[in-house]
Amino acid sequence: MQMKPRVLLYPCPVALVTCVDEKGAPNIITLAWVGVASSEPPILSIGIRPSRHSFNLISKTKEFVVNIPTAEILEQTDFCGMTSGREVDKFSKTGLTPLEASNVKPPLIKECPVNMECILRQVIELGTHHLFLGEIVSVHIDSEILDEKGNIDYAKANAICYMPEEYWSSGKKIGSYGLAKPEVDLR
């Protein structure tokens, strides 16, 4: 059936994006409008509404960190998307732990096993959201989610999948990239 134009993309990643104001006070915003824009240089896109506090912070300080939460901190993750840093100190209220980043001022979130430090390269005005393109300048991974080869064990990463407007757990591995045999006819 045909429907009115709307975004119906799933699953979307969930990111806890950290940023700071000009005095260094940190904030956290939960975003699902996040994607990979380029592999090299590594660039992420994040869509943010101009009304959001973090929109102003990132516009001014031009730095942010994309932290990937686990399902264990689902409630804190949802909370950071439902409240404004203008009114609430989200680190204090959620109990999430800020850690110093390597190359940028916004903190990493300790409870997130992957943290990507980004420098803002470009902002594209689109409509309800502006698209911020951030180049990843440093990456941190919690060694607890790595397997013996040093790759991420996604069972341990325990990611949240955003299926608008629901949160889902990740299921099971069903294959690896390159599983198809191009010489075999699939029909």
Added chain:
Amino acid sequence: MQMKPRVLLYPCPVALVTCVDEKGAPNIITLAWVGVASSEPPILSIGIRPSRHSFNLISKTKEFVVNIPTAEILEQTDFCGMTSGREVDKFSKTGLTPLEASNVKPPLIKECPVNMECILRQVIELGTHHLFLGEIVSVHIDSEILDEKGNIDYAKANAICYMPEEYWSSGKKIGSYGLAKPEVDLR
């Protein structure tokens, strides 16, 4: 542990993106560098390498369709990412079924329960990938994946989650957007 800058975003959506050449011959490219850029107007971003056949087709004809596959067509999905439309007729080889779109020339894929017809609005050159921003002008949903209220039943949608470089099934619903109670202290 700190690592070299690289994209480590998960889960990523998986899209079978259809496009056509100037004579109308269709192609399919599998992409995971896909994200929501804006809710209204509804805009998707897709990152494509300039070397890809679909890069040239979309650059010329400025239309594409983002089709969301199910885990049932995982092998076909992987196949369309491993082969080039310069050498292979992917519809013919995979047995996927093209359906006429409403507003654009590229076909929908019948086996994908969600299809978003897009018109190219902007291309941003970044590095290994260019980011194509497409405005969604029409949406089709297979009514078989809708619940009694007309919302997507994600258990029926049976999405593939891309965890670089693995394919995962979606798990279970663990909550709804807005589950946190802002008045409760979470620490």
